Amino acid sequence: MRRTPWLSLAMLVAALALAWRFWPVPPDVATPREARGPSPGGATINAPARPSPYPEFLPPEAVTTLDSIERGGPFAHDRDGSVFQNRERRLPERPRGYYREYTVETPGASDRGARRIVTGGDPPEVFYYTNDHYRSFHAFEAGS
Numbered sequence: 001m002r003r004t005p006w007l008s009l010a011m012l013v014a015a016l017a018l019a020w021r022f023w024p025v026p027p028d029v030a031t032p033r034e035a036r037g038p039s040p041g042g043a044t045i046n047a048p049a050r051p052s053p054y055p056e057f058l059p060p061e062a063v064t065t066l067d068s069i070e071r072g073g074p075f076a077h078d079r080d081g082s083v084f085q086n087r088e089r090r091l092p093e094r095p096r097g098y099y100r101e102y103t104v105e106t107p108g109a110s111d112r113g114a115r116r117i118v119t120g121g122d123p124p125e126v127f128y129y130t131n132d133h134y135r136s137f138h139a140f141e142a143g144s
């Protein structure tokens with residue numbers, strides 16, 4: 001019995017579809033624990049060693065910057081730690097010198113990029129994140 005090329009092609013496509021469906025997924029791409037629902041016996045699957053004390057909207061590079069702020073440096077850019085003047089008046093008005101700005105690295109950027117963390121107080125008591133070079137800010141609490 002002779003097979004037609006279409007039948008062979010269909011069998012190949014079906015085999016690839018099955019292989020794709022059951023191919024193992026690397027852990028960093030796997031479905032988050034919350035989306036999978038409870039596990040048998042209540043065990044936690046793929047749970048992080050320690051939950052992040054920072055909000056989810058912060059990129060990983062912001063956490064690196066926050067760690068540097070907490071340690072008092074070193075910082076990647078000369079302007080890190082300089083006075084943020086709040087010229088746009090998007091943050092609450094405070095005396096000059098209250099706010100300080102720090103660069104949040106932007107992967108692929110050839111300059112400082114647009115992402116910053118702005119802190120207020122010494123030691124910092126308020127924290128803001130901007131990803132659009134001061135056009136908008138998101139307040140957050142720094143965890144420890």
